[in-house]
Amino acid sequence: MTEIPGVLQDLLRRTKPDLAAPLPPAGDWADWGLDSLDLAELAARIEQHYRLDIPDEDWRALRDFGALRAYLEARLERDA
Amino acid sequence: MPSRRLLCAVPRGHAADLAPLFAAYAARRVEVRSWLYGGDVPEEPALGAAAADCDAVLLVGRGERAPGTVLSGPVLATASGRRIPIGWVPVVDRASLARFVSTAVRLHERAHSVPSVALLAQRHPRFLRLTDRIEAILDGGERRRTVFRWTSDALVREDLIRALASGLGSAIYVGHGRPTGWTGYYGLRARHFDGFTGEPLGALIALCCRTASRRRTRLSFAEALPLKGVCGAVFGAVSATLHTDNTRWAVRLSDAYLHGARTLADLVLAALPATARQVAPYRILGDPLCPLRAPARGLRRARAVEVYA
Numbered sequence: 472m473t474e475i476p477g478v479l480q481d482l483l484r485r486t487k488p489d490l491a492a493p494l495p496p497a498g499d500w501a502d503w504g505l506d507s508l509d510l511a512e513l514a515a516r517i518e519q520h521y522r523l524d525i526p527d528e529d530w531r532a533l534r535d536f537g538a539l540r541a542y543l544e545a546r547l548e549r550d551a
Numbered sequence: 552m553p554s555r556r557l558l559c560a561v562p563r564g565h566a567a568d569l570a571p572l573f574a575a576y577a578a579r580r581v582e583v584r585s586w587l588y589g590g591d592v593p594e595e596p597a598l599g600a601a602a603a604d605c606d607a608v609l610l611v612g613r614g615e616r617a618p619g620t621v622l623s624g625p626v627l628a629t630a631s632g633r634r635i636p637i638g639w640v641p642v643v644d645r646a647s648l649a650r651f652v653s654t655a656v657r658l659h660e661r662a663h664s665v666p667s668v669a670l671l672a673q674r675h676p677r678f679l680r681l682t683d684r685i686e687a688i689l690d691g692g693e694r695r696r697t698v699f700r701w702t703s704d705a706l707v708r709e710d711l712i713r714a715l716a717s718g719l720g721s722a723i724y725v726g727h728g729r730p731t732g733w734t735g736y737y738g739l740r741a742r743h744f745d746g747f748t749g750e751p752l753g754a755l756i757a758l759c760c761r762t763a764s765r766r767r768t769r770l771s772f773a774e775a776l777p778l779k780g781v782c783g784a785v786f787g788a789v790s791a792t793l794h795t796d797n798t799r800w801a802v803r804l805s806d807a808y809l810h811g812a813r814t815l816a817d818l819v820l821a822a823l824p825a826t827a828r829q830v831a832p833y834r835i836l837g838d839p840l841c842p843l844r845a846p847a848r849g850l851r852r853a854r855a856v857e858v859y860a
Contacts, residue, residue, distance in 0.1 A: 508680055508798065515799035515824075519806075524826030527795050 475543050479536070482516040496537030517543070523550065554579070557840060558602040560586040560593050561611040565642060569611065572652045572838075575659040581840060592621055598637070599629045607636045607816045607839040614643040617765040618774065618834040619789035624827075625819050625835045634823065636816040638784055638839035640777065643770060647778040654751045654780040655838045661750075663844035667697040667719045667853065668808060669752075671711070673726025673735030674703035677794065681725050681801055688805035697850060705858040708736040708743065714856040715781065716749025718849030720842065721756065721815075725801065728759030728788070732772040741775035750849055752782040754815040754841045756804060758797040763787035763834045777837035784815050784837030796829045808843075815841045 480493045487509050494503055500510060514530055517523075517539075523546060533539045557576060561569050566587050573583045586593070586601055592612035593601075602608050608627055618639050626634040642648050670685055672678040682702055689698050701714050703726070715722065727734035732741060755776060763773035763785070770778070773787030800822065807821035816839045824830060 508684055511795050511798035512684065512802045514795075515802040518799065518824060518826070519803055522825040524824070524828060526828075527793070530795075 475540055475547075478520060479517070479540060479543070482513060482520060486513045486516060494536040496540070497535055499534055521547065523547075554581065555607070555840065556582045556584065556605040557607050557609060558584045558586060558598070558605040559609045559611070560588060560598060560601075561609075562613070562642065563587045563589050565611060565648065568645065568648050568652060571656050572659075575656040576840070579659050592616055595623060595627055599627050602627065602635060603630050605629075605635060607638070609638050609640065609839060611640045611642060611648075614641040614770070616641065617789075618763045618771065618836060619765065622834055624830050625786065625833045626823065626830070634820070636819050636835055636839040638815075638835040638837050639774075640837060641770070641774055643778060650780045651777050651837065654777065655783050655841065658751060658753055658783045658838070658842055661718070662846040663813070663842050665697060665720070665845050665847055665850050666808070666843060667699070667721070667845050667850055669699045669701050669714070669719050669722035669853070671722055671724040671726075671735070672702040673733065675726065678702075678725045678735075679704065681798055685723065685725075685801050685805050688802065689808060691809070699853050699856070701856070701858065703735045703737075705860070706736070706856075708739055710856070710858075711736055711739070712743060712747070713749070714853065715752050716747065717852035717856065718750025718752070718845050719853055720753040720845040720849075721818075722752055722754075722782075723756040723758065723801065723804065725758050725797065728757060728762040728772075730761050730764040730766045730768045730771050732762070733757070733759065741770070741772050741779065744776065744779045744781050747779055747781050750852070751780055753784075753843050753845065754818070754837075755782045755785045756818075757785060757787040758792070758800050760788055760791045763789045763836055771836075773834070773836045782837070783841030784835055784839065786815065786819065786833060786835055788832040789834055790832045792832050799824065799829065813843060815839055815843065818843065
Protein backbone atom coordinates (compact mmCIF):
# COMPACT_ATOMS: atom_id res chain seq x y z
CA MET A 472 0.00 0.00 0.00
CA THR A 473 2.89 2.35 0.66
CA GLU A 474 3.56 2.68 -3.05
CA ILE A 475 0.07 3.97 -3.94
CA PRO A 476 0.85 7.70 -3.49
CA GLY A 477 3.97 7.37 -5.64
CA VAL A 478 2.12 5.48 -8.38
CA LEU A 479 -0.70 8.03 -8.32
CA GLN A 480 1.70 10.95 -8.58
CA ASP A 481 3.41 9.23 -11.52
CA LEU A 482 0.09 8.59 -13.29
CA LEU A 483 -0.93 12.19 -12.60
CA ARG A 484 2.27 13.48 -14.15
CA ARG A 485 1.65 11.33 -17.25
CA THR A 486 -1.85 12.73 -17.45
CA LYS A 487 -0.91 16.33 -16.80
CA PRO A 488 2.83 16.77 -17.43
CA ASP A 489 2.74 20.45 -16.43
CA LEU A 490 1.60 19.74 -12.85
CA ALA A 491 4.12 21.66 -10.77
CA ALA A 492 4.53 19.54 -7.67
CA PRO A 493 3.13 16.42 -5.98
CA LEU A 494 -0.48 17.02 -5.07
CA PRO A 495 -1.34 17.42 -1.39
CA PRO A 496 -4.07 15.16 0.00
CA ALA A 497 -6.66 17.94 0.21
CA GLY A 498 -7.94 20.45 -2.34
CA ASP A 499 -10.42 19.92 -5.12
CA TRP A 500 -9.08 18.58 -8.43
CA ALA A 501 -10.09 21.81 -10.14
CA ASP A 502 -7.84 23.76 -7.77
CA TRP A 503 -4.90 21.93 -9.35
CA GLY A 504 -6.08 22.60 -12.89
CA LEU A 505 -7.46 19.12 -13.52
CA ASP A 506 -10.65 19.13 -15.59
CA SER A 507 -13.09 16.34 -16.46
CA LEU A 508 -11.01 15.07 -19.40
CA ASP A 509 -7.85 14.96 -17.28
CA LEU A 510 -9.76 13.04 -14.62
CA ALA A 511 -11.18 10.55 -17.14
CA GLU A 512 -7.64 9.98 -18.41
CA LEU A 513 -6.35 9.57 -14.87
CA ALA A 514 -9.12 7.03 -14.19
CA ALA A 515 -8.11 5.09 -17.32
CA ARG A 516 -4.48 5.03 -16.25
CA ILE A 517 -5.31 3.92 -12.70
CA GLU A 518 -7.65 1.18 -13.97
CA GLN A 519 -5.02 -0.07 -16.40
CA HIS A 520 -2.21 0.04 -13.83
CA TYR A 521 -4.13 -1.77 -11.10
CA ARG A 522 -6.33 -3.84 -13.48
CA LEU A 523 -9.55 -2.80 -11.78
CA ASP A 524 -12.78 -1.03 -12.67
CA ILE A 525 -13.70 2.26 -11.06
CA PRO A 526 -17.42 2.84 -11.69
CA ASP A 527 -18.37 6.40 -12.65
CA GLU A 528 -20.48 6.81 -9.52
CA ASP A 529 -17.45 5.94 -7.33
CA TRP A 530 -15.18 8.19 -9.37
CA ARG A 531 -17.48 11.19 -9.07
CA ALA A 532 -17.31 10.90 -5.27
CA LEU A 533 -13.50 11.11 -5.23
CA ARG A 534 -13.05 14.86 -4.93
CA ASP A 535 -9.34 15.04 -4.11
CA PHE A 536 -6.07 13.15 -4.00
CA GLY A 537 -6.54 11.98 -0.40
CA ALA A 538 -9.97 10.51 -1.15
CA LEU A 539 -8.60 8.75 -4.23
CA ARG A 540 -5.73 7.27 -2.25
CA ALA A 541 -8.06 6.03 0.51
CA TYR A 542 -10.44 4.55 -2.08
CA LEU A 543 -7.65 2.69 -3.84
CA GLU A 544 -6.22 1.35 -0.60
CA ALA A 545 -9.65 0.00 0.35
CA ARG A 546 -10.28 -1.48 -3.12
CA LEU A 547 -6.90 -3.16 -3.37
CA GLU A 548 -7.21 -4.60 0.13
CA ARG A 549 -10.71 -5.88 -0.65
CA ASP A 550 -9.66 -7.41 -3.98
CA ALA A 551 -6.45 -8.96 -2.60
CA MET B 552 8.22 -20.91 -37.38
CA PRO B 553 4.98 -18.98 -37.76
CA SER B 554 4.91 -15.56 -36.13
CA ARG B 555 1.23 -15.95 -35.28
CA ARG B 556 -1.57 -18.48 -35.49
CA LEU B 557 -5.07 -17.64 -36.63
CA LEU B 558 -8.14 -19.81 -36.39
CA CYS B 559 -10.45 -19.13 -39.30
CA ALA B 560 -13.94 -20.61 -38.98
CA VAL B 561 -15.70 -20.43 -42.32
CA PRO B 562 -18.78 -22.10 -43.82
CA ARG B 563 -17.80 -25.05 -45.99
CA GLY B 564 -19.27 -23.47 -49.08
CA HIS B 565 -17.08 -20.37 -48.75
CA ALA B 566 -13.70 -21.95 -48.05
CA ALA B 567 -12.46 -21.28 -51.58
CA ASP B 568 -13.46 -17.60 -51.29
CA LEU B 569 -11.03 -17.19 -48.39
CA ALA B 570 -8.10 -18.94 -50.12
CA PRO B 571 -6.39 -15.70 -51.32
CA LEU B 572 -6.45 -14.33 -47.77
CA PHE B 573 -4.97 -17.55 -46.40
CA ALA B 574 -2.13 -17.22 -48.93
CA ALA B 575 -1.55 -13.60 -47.87
CA TYR B 576 -1.44 -14.65 -44.22
CA ALA B 577 1.06 -17.39 -45.05
CA ALA B 578 3.30 -14.84 -46.77
CA ARG B 579 3.24 -12.86 -43.50
CA ARG B 580 4.13 -16.01 -41.55
CA VAL B 581 0.66 -16.32 -40.08
CA GLU B 582 -0.31 -19.99 -39.76
CA VAL B 583 -3.99 -20.46 -40.50
CA ARG B 584 -6.03 -23.23 -38.91
CA SER B 585 -9.20 -23.53 -40.93
CA TRP B 586 -12.40 -24.83 -39.44
CA LEU B 587 -14.82 -25.56 -42.24
CA TYR B 588 -18.20 -25.87 -40.66
CA GLY B 589 -21.68 -26.79 -41.80
CA GLY B 590 -24.89 -25.47 -40.26
CA ASP B 591 -25.00 -22.49 -37.94
CA VAL B 592 -22.09 -20.35 -36.81
CA PRO B 593 -20.02 -22.10 -34.10
CA GLU B 594 -20.59 -20.91 -30.54
CA GLU B 595 -17.88 -19.11 -28.59
CA PRO B 596 -16.96 -21.97 -26.21
CA ALA B 597 -16.29 -24.26 -29.19
CA LEU B 598 -14.27 -21.53 -30.91
CA GLY B 599 -12.32 -20.94 -27.71
CA ALA B 600 -11.49 -24.63 -27.45
CA ALA B 601 -10.41 -24.83 -31.08
CA ALA B 602 -8.28 -21.68 -30.76
CA ALA B 603 -6.34 -22.93 -27.73
CA ASP B 604 -2.92 -22.14 -29.24
CA CYS B 605 -4.00 -19.35 -31.59
CA ASP B 606 -3.45 -15.59 -31.38
CA ALA B 607 -6.69 -14.52 -33.02
CA VAL B 608 -9.88 -15.82 -34.64
CA LEU B 609 -11.58 -14.81 -37.86
CA LEU B 610 -15.20 -15.93 -37.88
CA VAL B 611 -17.07 -15.90 -41.17
CA GLY B 612 -20.76 -16.71 -41.15
CA ARG B 613 -24.17 -16.17 -42.63
CA GLY B 614 -25.19 -12.56 -42.95
CA GLU B 615 -28.45 -12.93 -41.06
CA ARG B 616 -26.49 -13.17 -37.81
CA ALA B 617 -25.82 -9.83 -36.10
CA PRO B 618 -22.50 -8.96 -34.43
CA GLY B 619 -24.28 -8.44 -31.11
CA THR B 620 -25.63 -11.98 -31.02
CA VAL B 621 -22.89 -13.94 -32.75
CA LEU B 622 -20.15 -12.68 -30.40
CA SER B 623 -20.12 -11.40 -26.83
CA GLY B 624 -17.17 -9.02 -27.26
CA PRO B 625 -14.02 -8.22 -29.24
CA VAL B 626 -12.10 -11.01 -27.50
CA LEU B 627 -12.72 -14.68 -26.94
CA ALA B 628 -11.63 -16.78 -23.96
CA THR B 629 -9.64 -19.85 -24.92
CA ALA B 630 -9.93 -23.08 -22.94
CA SER B 631 -7.06 -21.91 -20.71
CA GLY B 632 -8.73 -18.55 -20.06
CA ARG B 633 -6.40 -16.59 -22.33
CA ARG B 634 -8.16 -13.79 -24.20
CA ILE B 635 -7.63 -13.46 -27.94
CA PRO B 636 -9.20 -11.04 -30.42
CA ILE B 637 -11.97 -12.30 -32.68
CA GLY B 638 -13.27 -10.67 -35.85
CA TRP B 639 -16.67 -11.24 -37.47
CA VAL B 640 -17.34 -11.17 -41.20
CA PRO B 641 -20.97 -11.64 -42.31
CA VAL B 642 -21.51 -13.30 -45.66
CA VAL B 643 -24.11 -11.09 -47.31
CA ASP B 644 -23.25 -12.12 -50.84
CA ARG B 645 -20.23 -13.50 -52.68
CA ALA B 646 -19.29 -10.14 -54.21
CA SER B 647 -18.95 -8.33 -50.88
CA LEU B 648 -17.06 -11.26 -49.33
CA ALA B 649 -14.67 -11.16 -52.29
CA ARG B 650 -14.27 -7.41 -51.78
CA PHE B 651 -13.41 -7.94 -48.10
CA VAL B 652 -10.92 -10.68 -49.00
CA SER B 653 -9.21 -8.63 -51.71
CA THR B 654 -9.00 -5.60 -49.36
CA ALA B 655 -7.51 -7.68 -46.55
CA VAL B 656 -5.04 -9.26 -48.99
CA ARG B 657 -4.05 -5.81 -50.25
CA LEU B 658 -3.45 -4.62 -46.69
CA HIS B 659 -1.28 -7.61 -45.84
CA GLU B 660 0.67 -7.42 -49.07
CA ARG B 661 1.51 -3.74 -48.96
CA ALA B 662 4.63 -2.47 -47.20
CA HIS B 663 4.19 -1.96 -43.47
CA SER B 664 6.70 0.79 -42.94
CA VAL B 665 4.88 3.76 -41.47
CA PRO B 666 2.80 3.78 -38.29
CA SER B 667 0.10 6.33 -38.96
CA VAL B 668 -3.21 7.39 -37.42
CA ALA B 669 -5.95 9.70 -38.63
CA LEU B 670 -7.94 11.39 -35.88
CA LEU B 671 -11.62 11.84 -36.77
CA ALA B 672 -14.23 13.56 -34.63
CA GLN B 673 -17.63 15.10 -34.62
CA ARG B 674 -17.59 18.91 -34.50
CA HIS B 675 -18.38 19.31 -30.82
CA PRO B 676 -16.14 20.78 -28.08
CA ARG B 677 -16.23 17.58 -26.03
CA PHE B 678 -15.01 15.40 -28.91
CA LEU B 679 -12.56 17.93 -30.28
CA ARG B 680 -10.96 18.22 -26.84
CA LEU B 681 -10.65 14.45 -26.61
CA THR B 682 -9.02 14.50 -30.03
CA ASP B 683 -6.58 17.14 -28.77
CA ARG B 684 -5.66 14.83 -25.94
CA ILE B 685 -5.23 11.75 -28.16
CA GLU B 686 -3.03 13.85 -30.43
CA ALA B 687 -0.93 15.01 -27.47
CA ILE B 688 -0.45 11.44 -26.20
CA LEU B 689 0.48 10.14 -29.66
CA ASP B 690 2.92 12.99 -30.09
CA GLY B 691 4.82 11.99 -26.95
CA GLY B 692 7.06 9.08 -26.12
CA GLU B 693 9.88 7.59 -28.12
CA ARG B 694 7.75 5.82 -30.71
CA ARG B 695 5.89 8.72 -32.22
CA ARG B 696 3.11 8.09 -34.71
CA THR B 697 2.45 10.10 -37.81
CA VAL B 698 -0.83 11.72 -36.92
CA PHE B 699 -3.34 13.42 -39.22
CA ARG B 700 -6.14 15.51 -37.80
CA TRP B 701 -9.17 15.09 -40.02
CA THR B 702 -11.88 16.19 -37.61
CA SER B 703 -15.25 17.47 -38.76
CA ASP B 704 -14.21 21.11 -38.26
CA ALA B 705 -11.32 20.62 -40.71
CA LEU B 706 -12.88 18.49 -43.44
CA VAL B 707 -16.27 18.07 -45.04
CA ARG B 708 -17.70 14.62 -45.64
CA GLU B 709 -16.65 14.26 -49.27
CA ASP B 710 -13.09 15.31 -48.43
CA LEU B 711 -12.98 12.84 -45.55
CA ILE B 712 -13.99 9.98 -47.83
CA ARG B 713 -11.22 10.95 -50.26
CA ALA B 714 -8.77 11.31 -47.34
CA LEU B 715 -9.61 7.84 -46.03
CA ALA B 716 -8.61 6.46 -49.43
CA SER B 717 -5.01 7.62 -48.83
CA GLY B 718 -4.13 4.23 -47.40
CA LEU B 719 -3.19 5.03 -43.80
CA GLY B 720 -2.73 2.35 -41.17
CA SER B 721 -5.62 3.33 -38.93
CA ALA B 722 -8.11 5.98 -37.84
CA ILE B 723 -9.92 6.74 -34.59
CA TYR B 724 -13.35 8.40 -34.56
CA VAL B 725 -14.89 10.02 -31.48
CA GLY B 726 -18.39 11.42 -31.56
CA HIS B 727 -21.94 10.20 -31.70
CA GLY B 728 -22.73 7.06 -33.64
CA ARG B 729 -25.77 5.14 -34.87
CA PRO B 730 -26.28 1.73 -36.49
CA THR B 731 -26.34 3.50 -39.86
CA GLY B 732 -23.23 5.63 -39.33
CA TRP B 733 -21.79 8.66 -37.61
CA THR B 734 -23.38 11.94 -36.62
CA GLY B 735 -20.13 13.73 -37.41
CA TYR B 736 -19.36 15.04 -40.90
CA TYR B 737 -23.04 16.01 -41.26
CA GLY B 738 -24.00 12.34 -41.19
CA LEU B 739 -21.64 9.74 -42.59
CA ARG B 740 -23.35 6.60 -43.86
CA ALA B 741 -22.11 3.40 -45.49
CA ARG B 742 -23.77 4.40 -48.76
CA HIS B 743 -21.41 7.38 -48.98
CA PHE B 744 -18.66 4.82 -49.60
CA ASP B 745 -20.44 3.19 -52.55
CA GLY B 746 -17.94 2.81 -55.35
CA PHE B 747 -15.05 3.51 -52.95
CA THR B 748 -11.77 3.46 -54.81
CA GLY B 749 -8.27 4.18 -53.68
CA GLU B 750 -6.02 2.63 -51.11
CA PRO B 751 -7.90 1.09 -48.17
CA LEU B 752 -7.43 2.14 -44.57
CA GLY B 753 -6.08 -0.48 -42.16
CA ALA B 754 -8.29 -0.43 -39.07
CA LEU B 755 -11.02 2.02 -38.17
CA ILE B 756 -11.67 2.46 -34.45
CA ALA B 757 -15.11 3.95 -33.82
CA LEU B 758 -15.35 5.03 -30.18
CA CYS B 759 -19.06 5.81 -30.18
CA CYS B 760 -22.46 4.18 -29.75
CA ARG B 761 -24.03 1.48 -31.88
CA THR B 762 -22.13 1.55 -35.20
CA ALA B 763 -22.04 -2.27 -35.12
CA SER B 764 -25.71 -2.62 -34.16
CA ARG B 765 -28.26 -4.04 -36.60
CA ARG B 766 -31.14 -2.10 -35.06
CA ARG B 767 -33.39 -0.90 -37.88
CA THR B 768 -30.73 -1.57 -40.48
CA ARG B 769 -29.96 -4.63 -42.56
CA LEU B 770 -26.22 -4.33 -42.14
CA SER B 771 -24.51 -2.10 -39.59
CA PHE B 772 -22.14 0.69 -40.61
CA ALA B 773 -19.22 -1.12 -38.95
CA GLU B 774 -19.91 -4.34 -40.88
CA ALA B 775 -20.50 -2.57 -44.17
CA LEU B 776 -17.17 -0.75 -44.38
CA PRO B 777 -14.89 -3.83 -44.59
CA LEU B 778 -17.35 -5.38 -47.06
CA LYS B 779 -17.13 -2.26 -49.22
CA GLY B 780 -13.34 -2.41 -49.25
CA VAL B 781 -12.94 0.81 -47.24
CA CYS B 782 -10.81 -0.78 -44.52
CA GLY B 783 -9.60 -4.14 -43.25
CA ALA B 784 -11.53 -4.01 -40.00
CA VAL B 785 -13.68 -1.81 -37.79
CA PHE B 786 -13.72 -1.75 -33.99
CA GLY B 787 -17.25 -0.63 -33.17
CA ALA B 788 -20.01 -0.91 -30.59
CA VAL B 789 -23.23 -2.93 -30.79
CA SER B 790 -24.94 -0.90 -28.06
CA ALA B 791 -24.84 2.45 -26.31
CA THR B 792 -21.51 3.46 -24.80
CA LEU B 793 -20.55 6.03 -22.18
CA HIS B 794 -18.38 9.00 -23.11
CA THR B 795 -16.34 8.40 -19.95
CA ASP B 796 -15.68 4.80 -21.02
CA ASN B 797 -14.78 5.88 -24.55
CA THR B 798 -12.40 8.47 -23.13
CA ARG B 799 -10.72 5.69 -21.18
CA TRP B 800 -10.57 3.53 -24.32
CA ALA B 801 -9.01 6.46 -26.19
CA VAL B 802 -6.28 6.87 -23.59
CA ARG B 803 -5.49 3.15 -23.50
CA LEU B 804 -5.51 2.84 -27.30
CA SER B 805 -3.19 5.84 -27.61
CA ASP B 806 -0.79 4.24 -25.13
CA ALA B 807 -1.03 0.95 -27.04
CA TYR B 808 -0.04 2.74 -30.26
CA LEU B 809 2.95 4.19 -28.46
CA HIS B 810 3.96 0.76 -27.21
CA GLY B 811 4.28 -0.42 -30.81
CA ALA B 812 1.04 -2.27 -31.65
CA ARG B 813 1.42 -3.56 -35.21
CA THR B 814 -2.02 -5.09 -35.79
CA LEU B 815 -5.55 -4.40 -34.62
CA ALA B 816 -5.28 -7.51 -32.44
CA ASP B 817 -2.17 -6.08 -30.71
CA LEU B 818 -3.94 -2.77 -30.20
CA VAL B 819 -7.13 -4.23 -28.74
CA LEU B 820 -5.29 -6.63 -26.44
CA ALA B 821 -2.97 -3.92 -25.12
CA ALA B 822 -5.87 -1.52 -24.54
CA LEU B 823 -8.25 -4.10 -23.08
CA PRO B 824 -9.64 -2.88 -19.75
CA ALA B 825 -10.01 -5.09 -16.70
CA THR B 826 -13.73 -4.57 -16.60
CA ALA B 827 -16.33 -6.36 -18.70
CA ARG B 828 -18.53 -3.24 -18.67
CA GLN B 829 -16.18 -1.31 -20.95
CA VAL B 830 -15.42 -4.31 -23.19
CA ALA B 831 -18.90 -5.73 -23.73
CA PRO B 832 -20.27 -3.14 -26.21
CA TYR B 833 -17.43 -3.56 -28.67
CA ARG B 834 -16.82 -6.00 -31.53
CA ILE B 835 -14.20 -6.41 -34.25
CA LEU B 836 -15.75 -6.48 -37.70
CA GLY B 837 -13.30 -7.82 -40.26
CA ASP B 838 -9.71 -9.03 -40.06
CA PRO B 839 -8.39 -9.02 -36.47
CA LEU B 840 -4.81 -9.21 -37.75
CA CYS B 841 -5.29 -6.15 -39.91
CA PRO B 842 -1.95 -4.29 -40.04
CA LEU B 843 -1.77 -0.76 -38.60
CA ARG B 844 1.19 0.32 -40.66
CA ALA B 845 1.08 1.68 -44.16
CA PRO B 846 3.44 2.27 -47.05
CA ALA B 847 5.22 5.61 -47.37
CA ARG B 848 3.13 6.53 -50.41
CA GLY B 849 0.00 6.38 -48.22
CA LEU B 850 1.58 8.98 -46.00
CA ARG B 851 2.43 11.17 -48.98
CA ARG B 852 -1.18 11.03 -50.16
CA ALA B 853 -2.42 11.82 -46.64
CA ARG B 854 -0.11 14.83 -46.41
CA ALA B 855 -1.62 16.16 -49.62
CA VAL B 856 -5.13 16.21 -48.12
CA GLU B 857 -6.25 19.80 -47.71
CA VAL B 858 -7.79 20.72 -44.38
CA TYR B 859 -9.28 23.95 -43.07
CA ALA B 860 -6.73 25.07 -40.51
